[in-house]
Amino acid sequence: MALESMMETIALDxxxxxxxxxxxxxxxxxxxxxxxxxxDTQIKTDVIxxxxxxxxxxxxxxxxxxxxxxxxxxxxxxxxxxxxFTSEVKDAIGEVSNMxxxxxxTKLMAQCGDMHLSIPIVxxxxxxxxxxxxxxxxxxxxxxxxxxxxxWLMTPFISxxxxxxxxxxxxxxxx
Amino acid sequence: MPKVLIIDDSAVMRKIIQRxxxxxxxxxxxxxxxxxxxxxxxxxxSNNIDLILCDWNMPNMTGIDFVKALRGSGQKNNVPIVMxxxxxxxxxxxxxxxxxxxxxxxKPFTPxxxxxxxxxxxxxx
Numbered sequence: 001m002a003l004e005s006m007m008e009t010i011a012l013d014x015x016x017x018x019x020x021x022x023x024x025x026x027x028x029x030x031x032x033x034x035x036x037x038x039x040d041t042q043i044k045t046d047v048i049x050x051x052x053x054x055x056x057x058x059x060x061x062x063x064x065x066x067x068x069x070x071x072x073x074x075x076x077x078x079x080x081x082x083x084x085f086t087s088e089v090k091d092a093i094g095e096v097s098n099m100x101x102x103x104x105x106t107k108l109m110a111q112c113g114d115m116h117l118s119i120p121i122v123x124x125x126x127x128x129x130x131x132x133x134x135x136x137x138x139x140x141x142x143x144x145x146x147x148x149x150x151x152w153l154m155t156p157f158i159s160x161x162x163x164x165x166x167x168x169x170x171x172x173x174x175x
Numbered sequence: 176m177p178k179v180l181i182i183d184d185s186a187v188m189r190k191i192i193q194r195x196x197x198x199x200x201x202x203x204x205x206x207x208x209x210x211x212x213x214x215x216x217x218x219x220x221s222n223n224i225d226l227i228l229c230d231w232n233m234p235n236m237t238g239i240d241f242v243k244a245l246r247g248s249g250q251k252n253n254v255p256i257v258m259x260x261x262x263x264x265x266x267x268x269x270x271x272x273x274x275x276x277x278x279x280x281x282k283p284f285t286p287x288x289x290x291x292x293x294x295x296x297x298x299x300x
Contacts, residue, residue, distance in 0.1 A: 024283040025191070077187060079194065091187045098185075098232070099283050102261020109264055117232055117261070119184060 006111055006170075007153055010104070011035035014061075014155050014166050017103035021096065022159065026076055031158045037151040040130045043167070046070075048123045048130075049097030053105055055115035058173050061101040062152075063093065065164035067124065072160055085124060094120035100166060112170075176204040177297055178223060182215035182241065183230040183259070188282075192228060192259065192289070199290040201297040212236030216244055224254055226296045229276075231260035231267070239274060246275035255296045259284070 015032050022030040045064040052060045065073075067085050074092035075082045082089060098120045105115050152167040179196070181189045189208050196203055207222050209215040212229075213236040219227065227245075231238040242256055257278035258271045268279050280292045 021283045024285045024288075074187070077191060088187060091185050095185045095188050099261050102232075102282065103263065105261075106263040114266070119232055119234055 007035075007037075009111070010108065010168060010170070011153060011155055013104050013107040014100070014153075014168060017100050017107070018155070018157060018166055020103065021099050025099070026073060026096070026159075028072070028076055028159045033156045035153055035155040038154045038167075039151055043130050043152070043154075045128050045165075046124060046126060047093055048128060049093040049120055050123070051097050051101035051120045052118040053101070053115045054118075054173070056113040056173055057108075057115065057170055059168065059170040061097070061104055062167045063097045063100065063164065064167060065093075066162060069160070069162040069164050070124075072162065090122040090124060094122045097122070104168070177202055177225045178205045178207060179203050179297075180207045180209065180215065180218055180222065180224045180227045182209040182212065182218075182227065182233070182238065184210050184233040185230075186210075188230070195286045195289050196293065196297075199286060199293075200300045201290060201293055202300055203297060212238060212241030212244070215241050219245060219251055219254070224251065226293070227254055227256045228259050228293075229256055231258060231262045231271075239271060242271065242274045242276050257292060257296070259289075 019030060022028055043064060046067045047065050047070045049063040050060055070089050070093050071082050073096060074089040077092050101117060105117055109115060150169055150171060152169055154165050154167045156163060156165050181192050183189050193206050207218050209218045211233040229238040229241055238258060238260060245251055255277040257280060258276050259280045259282060261282045263281040271279055278292055278295065280289065
């Protein structure tokens with residue numbers, strides 16, 4: 001199936017998975033807007049929680065948010081007020097990314113076949129950007145699409161007056 | 176005196192599971208934690224465990240490899256294992272059951288869903 005025609009369904013899967021997570025384990029309000037394809041040059045963030053997947057299709061599902069939002073989410077999950085960006089906050093963001101990715105993957109598998117998830121990676125800093133490596137060849141099925149010039153399918157959310165986004169890079173693996 | 180082993184590479188998730196069990200009224204006297212399947216095997220061997228909760232995707236040794244290794248060892252065959260994981264496909268659930276897992280709970284979960292699943296293996300106050 002052409003990737004473009006799957007995008008609308010995948011965007012719904014991302015929204016549904018994020019809603020379910022917020023209703024069950026985060027217990028914070030959630031609003032969302034329509035997903036769109038965005039170039040990586042438009043991404044500026046403090047925190048990235050990323051899970052990659054491989055299979056007939058491969059790619060990355062990533063949470064992009066501010067440190068303030070990451071602290072709020074971790075504080076809610078742990079039921080304690082966290083004020084410092086500790087390893088516990090990174091762990092919580094990794095787990096949030098993991099739960100969203102896992103649920104999206106389960107929904108995607110009906111269209112995309114079996115996929116394997118990586119363990120989450122969390123990167124934190126100030127005003128982080130993702131820069132594609134120009135002309136980097138896709139050398140193997142498992143190569144992350146971060147190294148390609150493909151646009152992200154980005155779904156913007158608002159919770160607790162903070163913006164965050166869930167991005168997806170998806171690419172059919174070489175046969 | 177029920178002792179529960181929680182195997183998950185996320186310390187935050189291990190805390191959430193513990194808190195939910197403690198608040199649910201399920202009777203547990205002690206929690207033992209492990210960060211991957213390999214550590215889980217060591218903790219299972221050196222403790223009298225009554226119930227094991229196990230994630231699937233972990234470094235060093237995955238949850239499903241832990242289940243296969245524990246069941247294959249012939250020891251602790253009577254200790255129930257509940258998978259608590261983001262892997263929610265029918266194929267994974269079937270694989271876990273065929274490998275010796277006794278229950279399956281998909282993350283994210285509500286405290287009620289956790290209580291309901293573990294209520295098959297633990298008493299309620």
